[in-house]
Amino acid sequence: xxxxxxxxxxxxxxxxxxxxxxxxxxxxxxxxxxxxxxxxxxxxxxxxxxxxxxxxxxxxxxxxxxxxxxxxxxxxxxxxxxxxxxxxxxxxxxxxxxxxxxxxxxxxxxxxxxxxxxxxxxxxxxxxxxxxxxxxxxxxxxxxxxxxxxxxxxxxxxxxxxxxxxxxxxxxxxxxxxxxxxxxxxxxxxxxxxxxxxxxxxxxxxxxxxxxxxxxxxxxxxxxxxxxxxxxxxxxxxxxxxxxxxxxxxxxxxxxxxxxxxxxxxxxxxxxxxxxxxxxxxxxxxxxxxxxxxxxxxxxxxxxxxxxxxxxxxxxxxxxxxxxxxxxxxxxxxxxxxxxxxxxxxxxxxxxxxxxxxxxxxxxxxxxxxxxxxxxxxxxxxxxxxxxxxxx
Amino acid sequence: xxxxxxxxxxxxxxxxxxxxxxxxxxxxxxxxxxxxxxxxxxxxxxxxxxxxxxxxxxxxxxxxxxxxxxxxxxxxxxxxxxxxxxxxxxxxxxxxxxxxxxxxxxxxxxxxxxxxxxxxxxxxxxxxxxxxxxxxxxxxxxxxxxxxxxxxxxxxxxxxxxxxxxxxxxxxxxxxxxxxxxxxxxxxxxxxxxxxxxxxxxxxxxxxxxxxxxxxxxxxxxxxxxxxxxxxxxxxxxxxxxxxxxxxxxxxxxxxxxxxxxxxxxxxxxxxxxxxxxxxxxxxxxxxxxxxxxxxxxxxxxxxxxxxxxxxxxxxxxxxxxxxxxxxxxxxxxxxxxxxxxxxxxxxxxxxxxxxxxxxxxxxxxxxxxxxxxxxxxxxxxxxxxxxxxxx
Numbered sequence: 069x070x071x072x073x074x075x076x077x078x079x080x081x082x083x084x085x086x087x088x089x090x091x092x093x094x095x096x097x098x099x100x101x102x103x104x105x106x107x108x109x110x111x112x113x114x115x116x117x118x119x120x121x122x123x124x125x126x127x128x129x130x131x132x133x134x135x136x137x138x139x140x141x142x143x144x145x146x147x148x149x150x151x152x153x154x155x156x157x158x159x160x161x162x163x164x165x166x167x168x169x170x171x172x173x174x175x176x177x178x179x180x181x182x183x184x185x186x187x188x189x190x191x192x193x194x195x196x197x198x199x200x201x202x203x204x205x206x207x208x209x210x211x212x213x214x215x216x217x218x219x220x221x222x223x224x225x226x227x228x229x230x231x232x233x234x235x236x237x238x239x240x241x242x243x244x245x246x247x248x249x250x251x252x253x254x255x256x257x258x259x260x261x262x263x264x265x266x267x268x269x270x271x272x273x274x275x276x277x278x279x280x281x282x283x284x285x286x287x288x289x290x291x292x293x294x295x296x297x298x299x300x301x302x303x304x305x306x307x308x309x310x311x312x313x314x315x316x317x318x319x320x321x322x323x324x325x326x327x328x329x330x331x332x333x334x335x336x337x338x339x340x341x342x343x344x345x346x347x348x349x350x351x352x353x354x355x356x357x358x359x360x361x362x363x364x365x366x367x368x369x370x371x372x373x374x375x376x377x378x379x380x381x382x383x384x385x386x387x388x389x390x391x392x393x394x395x396x397x398x399x400x401x402x403x404x405x406x407x408x409x410x411x412x413x414x415x416x417x418x419x420x421x422x423x424x425x426x427x428x429x430x431x432x433x434x435x436x437x438x439x440x441x442x443x444x445x446x447x448x449x450x451x452x453x454x455x456x457x458x459x460x
Numbered sequence: 461x462x463x464x465x466x467x468x469x470x471x472x473x474x475x476x477x478x479x480x481x482x483x484x485x486x487x488x489x490x491x492x493x494x495x496x497x498x499x500x501x502x503x504x505x506x507x508x509x510x511x512x513x514x515x516x517x518x519x520x521x522x523x524x525x526x527x528x529x530x531x532x533x534x535x536x537x538x539x540x541x542x543x544x545x546x547x548x549x550x551x552x553x554x555x556x557x558x559x560x561x562x563x564x565x566x567x568x569x570x571x572x573x574x575x576x577x578x579x580x581x582x583x584x585x586x587x588x589x590x591x592x593x594x595x596x597x598x599x600x601x602x603x604x605x606x607x608x609x610x611x612x613x614x615x616x617x618x619x620x621x622x623x624x625x626x627x628x629x630x631x632x633x634x635x636x637x638x639x640x641x642x643x644x645x646x647x648x649x650x651x652x653x654x655x656x657x658x659x660x661x662x663x664x665x666x667x668x669x670x671x672x673x674x675x676x677x678x679x680x681x682x683x684x685x686x687x688x689x690x691x692x693x694x695x696x697x698x699x700x701x702x703x704x705x706x707x708x709x710x711x712x713x714x715x716x717x718x719x720x721x722x723x724x725x726x727x728x729x730x731x732x733x734x735x736x737x738x739x740x741x742x743x744x745x746x747x748x749x750x751x752x753x754x755x756x757x758x759x760x761x762x763x764x765x766x767x768x769x770x771x772x773x774x775x776x777x778x779x780x781x782x783x784x785x786x787x788x789x790x791x792x793x794x795x796x797x798x799x800x801x802x803x804x805x806x807x808x809x810x811x812x813x814x815x816x817x818x819x820x821x822x823x824x825x826x827x828x829x830x831x832x833x834x835x836x837x838x839x840x841x842x843x844x845x846x847x848x849x850x851x852x
Contacts, residue, residue: 070659070687070688070710070711070712070713070714070715071657071659071687071688071711071712072657072658072659072688073572073626073659073688073713073714074572074625075571075572075717076570076571076572076573076574076577076596077574078574079570079571079717079720079721104527106526106527107526109522109523109525109526110522112521112522112525112526114517114521114522114525117517117521117525118514118517118518118521121513121514121517121732122510122513122514122517125506125509125510125513125514126510129504129506129509129510130501130502130504130506131501131702132702133501133504133506133509133700133701133702133703134498134499134501134504134700134701134702135496135498135696135701135702136702166726167559167726167729167730168726168727170724170725170726170727171725171726174724174725174726178468178471178595179467179468179471180465180466180467180468181468182468182469182470183575183597185468196723196724196727199720199723199724200724200725203570203721203724204468205575233466234465265463265464266464267462267463267464267465295462295463296462296463296464296465304527308525308526309525309526309527310523310524310525310526310527310528310730310731310732311525311730311731311732312726312727312728312729312730312731313730318462319462319463320462320463321462321465322462322465323462325467325471328471328591329471329595331588331591332562332566332588332591332592332595333562333563333566333592333725333726334558334559334560334562334563334566334704334725334726335560335562335588335704336704337559337704338559338702338703338704338705338730338732338733339702339703339704340513340702340703340730340732340733340736341730341732341733344732
């Protein structure tokens with residue numbers, strides 16, 4: 069450690085950072101990356117964003133460059149409340165702007181978690197959420213899942229055994245598996261949470277990227293659940309991640325606590341970006357943009373899922389998500405995808421080894437592949453490299 | 461609390477948030493506010509920022525809207541390293557971009573503090589830093605200060621008594637007092653820190669806003685101190701706070717730990733704003749801008765300091781800072797400025813009651829006044845209202 073500095077004890081659990089290493093690999097031009105959850109930048113509505121920023125700087129410039137309130141700019145609160153209101157009655161007062169969903173996850177951890185507290189998570193789950201909860205001193209307990217998400221009986225048993233502070237779920241196009249909870253499973257899981265009174269942190273960054281099947285309203289929309297849920301959304305996957313704008317929906321006093329935590333973390337999200345995203349939402353057709361992105365991503369999902377089915381060795385399994393950004397391969401042969409990553413990168417292709425998404429008992433034969441960053445022909449090329457490197 | 465939610469125990473210490481209430485008062489049009497540390501928005505270089513954002517969106521748009529690394533954009537790291545290098549040899553590798561200085565303070569707290577750890581602070585000190593350290597579970601211990609800042613002997617005794625994780629100082633134009641540590645005091649304080657090996661978190665958001673006197677290099681520039689210091693700077697006071705861009709300088713492994721903490725908090729600062737600030741720094745004359753701001757703020761400091769000397773009752777004291785944004789009044793008569801705030805606001809003027817800046821044993825007869833937000837004539841008017849409301 070640097071001179072005189074002694075790290076906090078809880079920091080010892082978070083010394084590795086797979087996402088960082090992933091991003092480093094992505095930046096190597098000769099590697100086809102299926103690793104990061106990186107939207108295709110060629111799909112960004114660049115002209116619309118340029119116009120939105122220019123409008124903001126030209127018409128609201130002094131306000132955009134000044135300090136502002138912690139909750140968020142009124143225009144943005146209104147826009148996102150109206151969008152959430154499609155599935156769940158939402159007022160601007162129930163919204164808090166965050167610097168991406170990641171900050172929302174972190175704020176909930178800071179607000180609710182004492183050292184030693186338990187958070188129940190899916191098995192596997194989003195690794196940067198694990199990182200954020202661990203920084204708050206929490207102990208993560210993985211609950212058994214099947215192809216439809218967390219198992220209600222397992223959840224019920226885990227609540228009885230561990231008295232968790234909250235449950236963290238990504239019910240739609242989950243990261244890393246791509247799986248979604250069907251409507252009945254949502255109701256069954258909500259029933260357990262309502263019966264036990266355990267709050268839910270519902271992370272929904274991908275829900276609008278649906279390629280097929282029926283839209284699934286958030287668990288927060290199950291009657292009774294909204295008061296017991298912090299629901300996270302983000303501009304990152306449907307508009308652009310570089311602006312670092314997300315938002316959360318909650319009810320009652322927890323909102324004020326989250327706002328105080330956000331103030332301590334960084335006073336407020338950048339006013340420039342808040343006003344530009346609000347302007348974009350007010351003047352552009354986000355639904356049309358998403359419809360276009362969905363067309364493109366669906367084709368890529370097909371290319372990757374079909375291409376994997378053709379190439380995978382016997383005994384291996386792959387998910388075929390109805391939306392989102394990721395699919396999940398389980399080789400199921402006792403191999404370790406972490407061990408083979410370096411030969412894959414040498415062969416010019418990258419993925420995320422599955423172990424890092426498990427809070428406990430990792431299946432090391434798994435890997436997460438993003439299908440959104442590359443065009444179908446590049447996906448084919450990358451899968452050829454992958455099959456070669458892993459000797460499929 | 462909202463249904464099912466139970467707040468973290470450490471959150472009980474941070475339920476009030478004076479800054480938030482200050483900002484609420486500022487937004488009332490009929491109140492002359494000396495409360496917030498709010499730069500004068502009419503001084504922002506609006507055209508330059510508009511051009512910088514437009515350049516970024518036009519030429520680097522897909523990159524600006526995409527995910528990026530946690531450390532910060534290379535152009536920005538280079539620009540701020542070159543600026544810091546004026547006082548202290550600094551490479552881009554030693555810099556971490558933060559979402560304002562506040563995030564830098566928070567990240568240091570997250571990285572170093574275990575519950576119960578002690579942080580030594582000036583008496584009084586910046587309240588939002590207290591908030592950030594308290595969220596990490598720390599215990600704040602105030603060290604005696606005089607007109608030249610923290611007393612070396614008191615610091616030495618406090619280190620022996622409390623074994624702090626680090627010391628938090630704002631050595632130049634301190635918030636809230638406006639005081640600066642002279643060069644000899646800096647050397648004496650650094651000598652104590654070097655001897656005891658206790659790290660320093662040096663917060664320097666105001667240092668470039670100097671109206672008179674000799675520039676004081678940061679404590680980190682005292683030989684031997686740079687390896688033992690995290691030094692915080694920000695665009696907020698010299699360019700614009702709404703972009704939420706700050707940066708820190710550190711050396712060795714602590715940098716990596718701070719980067720991991722930042723990743724957990726929010727992945728990265730907005731790429732849009734990072735690139736726009738880098739473009740502004742590369743193409744505009746920040747020194748000329750600061751020289752202009754300093755002219756304007758000096759006149760306001762004069763108006764407020766002189767105006768207070770004329771109005772204050774006998775026995776009261778006021779600082780006359782050589783720069784920065786704040787001055788500090790101590791009525792010294794046993795009155796409580798928190799109790800008189802509501803009559804002041806009724807009379808159309810706002811300030812921050814001094815008690816909230818004390819980690820312990822507050823002098824409740826104190827108040828912080830910002831002289832930068834309002835023109836001299838408005839300052840005169842506000843001081844008349846203040847004198848009337850407080851019966852001076």
